[in-house]
Amino acid sequence: MEMAAYNDKKDNNMKGAVGYVGITKAYRYRLYPDAKRQSEVDGQVELARLLYNKLLEKARDEYRKTKSLAIKPSTFNRFLREAKAENKELSGLYSQVQREAYFRLIKAYQNFFRRVRERRAGKRVKAGFPRFRAKDRYNSITYPQFGFSVDRERKDVNMLRVSRIGGMRIELHRPIVGNVKTLTIKREAGQYYAIFSTVNGTEPQKVRDANPVGIDMGLETFAALSDGRKITKPDFARKAERRIAKWQRITARRQKGSHRRDKAKRQLERKWQQVNNRAKDFVFKAVDDLIGSGYTSFAVEGLHIQNMLQNHRLARSIQGASWGRFISTLSCKAEEAGMTVTAVDARNTSQECSRCGRLNTLSLSDRTFSCACGYVADRDVNAAINILNRATAGQAGSHARGDLASTHSARDGQAGSLKREHTPQVTSTNVNVEEAHSL
Ligand SMILES: [Zn+2]
Known part of the structure; x- marks a missing residue:
């Protein structure tokens, strides 16, 4: 089935509902990439990590120069151009993946900047500069909505097709509900996982509490x-x-x-x-x-x-x-x-x-x-x-x-794993990224 098929009428309905915030959920499946796709994924993860660190380095240098922690979006754009000019390898990074690594860094930086401001306002929060990511601390890449699809090959065999990486067998042990927004491919203990984040656009009807x-x-x-x-x-x-x-x-x-x-x-x-x-x-x-x-x-x-x-x-x-x-x-x-x-x-x-x-x-x-x-x-x-x-x-x-x-409703936080399964959330698509990443 085409991933686009998930983005059906509901999406249009949501446009009409101003300020409506959908429920973001993540679905995780085991992936079985062959050797070629595996090295393709690994390569992209590594390049994304290099880009992330490079941009962070530039943000740090900028601070040393200007003594100001505020960095304009246009400056981050310049960082991106410079980074690609300085490291030719980075041109091998797929544009969708690059975009996401870039937003991941900006998000980390903005969080840091917010914490610094909170600190100055007297709040007791730690405000460490975002850290450079070692290889074992950066292990996923994320695709936006239209870079992938899932096709049924034959009975019980499904393939995840990802733009420029190709097809990988995916174990769809349960159906995906909602509109798929992003795909994260994650490496964990030598295994690969696909994590789809979805937004559910419909609100359930309340059940009368009879039992x-x-x-x-x-x-x-x-x-x-x-x-x-x-x-x-x-x-x-x-x-x-x-x-x-x-x-x-x-x-x-x-x-x-x-x-x-x-x-x-x-x-x-x-x-x-x-x-x-x-x-x-x-x-x-x-x-x-x-x-x-x-x-x-x-x-x-x-x-x-x-x-x-x-x-x-x-x-x-x-x-x-x-x-x-x-x-x-x-x-x-x-x-x-x-x-x-x-x-x-x-x-x-x-x-x-x-x-x-x-x-x-x-x-x-x-x-x-x-x-x-x-x-x-x-x-x-x-x-x-x-x-x-x-x-x-x-x-x-x-x-x-x-x-x-x-x-x-126990959802407000006592159970640690709660966040992974279900996070009421957020209007912008970029935000899903970090979330899926922390899975
Ligand atoms: Zn009694």
Whole structure:
């Protein structure tokens, strides 16, 4: 299919809506370039990096000369001309890619300049000059809207065609929704990825909240729902833990700077990536399932995810990360479907009786909750009911209100991975660039 096909009527509709800000999302797919395309991509990434550093060097020299940090756009244009004149190699950079590397630098510089001003105004922000990028700190190139397309070659084989680079097989494991704005090709641990950033132009209709559900996330089961359902924990984390620990030991043993250590580091990165990919898959499936189950809103626990992320046990930190991702993915997909996700303070949700409110003492090994009032339930299900109660009670104005004030829909920030999946955003196309880059 042509990429242009994604930019259908919606785009025209958006023009009429003055000030409308779409939802920017990124879709990431594995790419399989052959040796030729691979070296083509690598070459472009390297040239883009050289250009970036060259422009930065010129900005720095300009400051030394003028003692002024303000640089006009016309001056940046001059830098660009000079850079290309000084380094003939740079003429091999494709124009689209060059444009983006140039904007990346300008954006970095403008951010720096803004921070300097904020500092002068008394704000406590760090304002370091943008840094030169070493090879391992610059690993992607971005194409604007019209430099690429995706074609279906035959069943299950799709090709990403990129202007001047050529065709690369792409694994389209899920469909792209929305209007594609940019393509970023990224190199990571020796593998290649295509990241499409899209803007969604339609606003979902709000669903009437007739069937809200509470979700408790635990160590035994991945999640328990207030209606008694459970999402069982994937078991890959524990196996992965052993493999990752092994490669960590090997890396530590090998001599710093040695070829063998680099190799071990790559292995280690790859193992992490495998877990990461599987965890992502798992989360997507779980969320899809929830969204399609007839619930109309979701209540989740808001506080201890951050704590869990810092847990030293690897398997737990993987799971902690999955929770964060789960909540962010759920928030994003729920929003698309016109439903809300509310995060509540989860203190004592395991101890509190969801029927009478009495606090009971439970040890971690107690799987059943039983209360003097006669209520008996699965421990996690009881907690999920409490979470649901707090979300709905909060709306009616009870004790849980304080917790809700900051967390209406979990999307505003507690989960680190949130930004990657879903960032409400921005009017100019250039801005997508940095964003996709930070993926
Ligand atoms: Zn009770």
